[in-house]
Amino acid sequence: MTVRVTLAATFLGIALGLLGATARLSSFLPFRAIGGAYVGVIRGIPELLIVFLIYFGSSRLLMAIASWFGYHDYIELNPFIAGVIALGLTFGGYATEVFRGAFLAIHKGQTEAAQALGLSRFRVFFGIVLPQAWRIALPGLGNLILILMKDTALISVIGLEELTRKTSMVVNATREPFTWYLTAAVMYLGLTVITTTLLRYMEEQSRKHEHPTDAASSHLVKE
Amino acid sequence: MDWSVVAEYYPRLIDGAWVTLQLVVLSGFIGIILAIPMALARISNKRCINQFPRLYIFFFRGTPLLIQIFLIYYGLSQFEWVKNSALWPFLREPYWCAVITLGLHTTAYIAEILRGALQAIPAGEVEACRVMGMRKFTMYRCILLPRAFGIMLPAYSNEIILMLKGSALASTITLLDLTGMARTIIARTYTPEEIYIAAGAIYLLISWMFMAFFKLLDRYFNKHRLVTV
Numbered sequence: 001m002t003v004r005v006t007l008a009a010t011f012l013g014i015a016l017g018l019l020g021a022t023a024r025l026s027s028f029l030p031f032r033a034i035g036g037a038y039v040g041v042i043r044g045i046p047e048l049l050i051v052f053l054i055y056f057g058s059s060r061l062l063m064a065i066a067s068w069f070g071y072h073d074y075i076e077l078n079p080f081i082a083g084v085i086a087l088g089l090t091f092g093g094y095a096t097e098v099f100r101g102a103f104l105a106i107h108k109g110q111t112e113a114a115q116a117l118g119l120s121r122f123r124v125f126f127g128i129v130l131p132q133a134w135r136i137a138l139p140g141l142g143n144l145i146l147i148l149m150k151d152t153a154l155i156s157v158i159g160l161e162e163l164t165r166k167t168s169m170v171v172n173a174t175r176e177p178f179t180w181y182l183t184a185a186v187m188y189l190g191l192t193v194i195t196t197t198l199l200r201y202m203e204e205q206s207r208k209h210e211h212p213t214d215a216a217s218s219h220l221v222k223e
Numbered sequence: 224m225d226w227s228v229v230a231e232y233y234p235r236l237i238d239g240a241w242v243t244l245q246l247v248v249l250s251g252f253i254g255i256i257l258a259i260p261m262a263l264a265r266i267s268n269k270r271c272i273n274q275f276p277r278l279y280i281f282f283f284r285g286t287p288l289l290i291q292i293f294l295i296y297y298g299l300s301q302f303e304w305v306k307n308s309a310l311w312p313f314l315r316e317p318y319w320c321a322v323i324t325l326g327l328h329t330t331a332y333i334a335e336i337l338r339g340a341l342q343a344i345p346a347g348e349v350e351a352c353r354v355m356g357m358r359k360f361t362m363y364r365c366i367l368l369p370r371a372f373g374i375m376l377p378a379y380s381n382e383i384i385l386m387l388k389g390s391a392l393a394s395t396i397t398l399l400d401l402t403g404m405a406r407t408i409i410a411r412t413y414t415p416e417e418i419y420i421a422a423g424a425i426y427l428l429i430s431w432m433f434m435a436f437f438k439l440l441d442r443y444f445n446k447h448r449l450v451t452v
Contacts, residue, residue, distance in 0.1 A: 047391075177297035
């Protein structure tokens with residue numbers, strides 16, 4: 001369950017992060033303002049509060065919308081969806097900054113060259129800019145994924161039966177809190193190690209296409 | 224939406240915010256004090272010395288803060304000798320458990336930040352100290368650590384903001400910090416949106432305060448950079 005929440009929230013967060021970064025770099029002021037406000041608010045409010053707000057706040061919002069359509073029963077978002085939305089929002093806020101940095105790091109000439117070739121804006125973005133930005137953003141995103149995985153523990157407070165919640169149940173049954181919370185901690189450590197390995201592999205894959213001489217010269221610059 | 228509940232209950236939210244501030248400042252203080260020896264041990268060349276900080280940092284950075292809080296608050300009561308020890312009156316209180324856990328947690332992160340800062344100091348400055356014939360202790364106390372604080376300040380202010388957000392987890396062990404207070408108010412009034420949004424606004428205010436404070440600190444510690452630029 002922990003893994004499923006992590007994956008779902010990562011996808012939502014990456015989509016939001018891309019949207020946010022595009023908004024923040026847009027030449028249209030209201031978009032920039034919205035993007036900036038999103039990042040500022042998400043980074044200043046505790047994840048736990050966002051989880052609560054989404055879980056308890058959304059049901060009233062949903063009910064208000066449903067009552068327009070003539071539906072008056074009680075609606076409640078299930079903890080899985082509420083958790084994924086809350087963590088996805090958080091991830092998206094931080095990912096916006098990661099993607100923004102990555103987009104800014106891509107040389108302007110790349111876009112101009114693609115436009116000169118007559119590619120459509122859509123293809124310039126998805127064919128030229130995004131693949132390169134992805135490579136730059138990957139280490140930052142990796143860190144975010146590791147943080148996200150630990151944040152999934154927060155969803156246990158709204159009753160989703162993931163690793164932390166299950167552990168609490170075991171603790172209630174056995175009355176051995178230290179043993180079992182330590183076991184859970186070790187399991188999270190295991191997940192962290194697996195994720196780190198996967199991310200390292202992905203980073204290597206993403207760098208495979210770099211020109212060998214490029215890599216060599218960038219190495220020289222570092223020296 | 225009925226905002227009058229916020230007007231009615233905001234003194235209690237402020238009480239909660241006060242507890243949150245205490246948690247952040249106390250644990251930040253513990254963190255920086257423990258992080259200095261931890262970072263120095265971490266950059267040591269001797270395996271027997273740098274192995275402990277490595278494990279410590281790996282554990283605290285690799286597991287959720289919530290689990291760490293549960294481990295200390297609920298977990299320690301499993302052992303009779305802890306219950307019989309002189310520290311039990313402290314360890315029984317959710318407040319001190321939260322301070323200890325947040326402190327230990329942030330120690331791991333600050334130690335890594337400090338290590339990065341120490342390693343970012345240009346080698347020439349270290350060599351200059353050696354040429355002057357400084358002892359290692361003097362070198363760290365007068366030159367390297369102050370210099371590292373200047374370098375690590377932006378990362379450290381980030382870490383403090385993360386601690387501010389992490390302190391919300393203390394509400395899960397029945398502590399009435401800002402989040403905990405918001406939850407108790409909501410249990411009475413059934414107005415989750417208004418109170419949570421108000422609490423969120425207070426968190427935002429606190430984080431802006433910290434950022435302004437760190438900007439001042441930055442100006443103090445990095446004076447030399449302002450002059451040259």
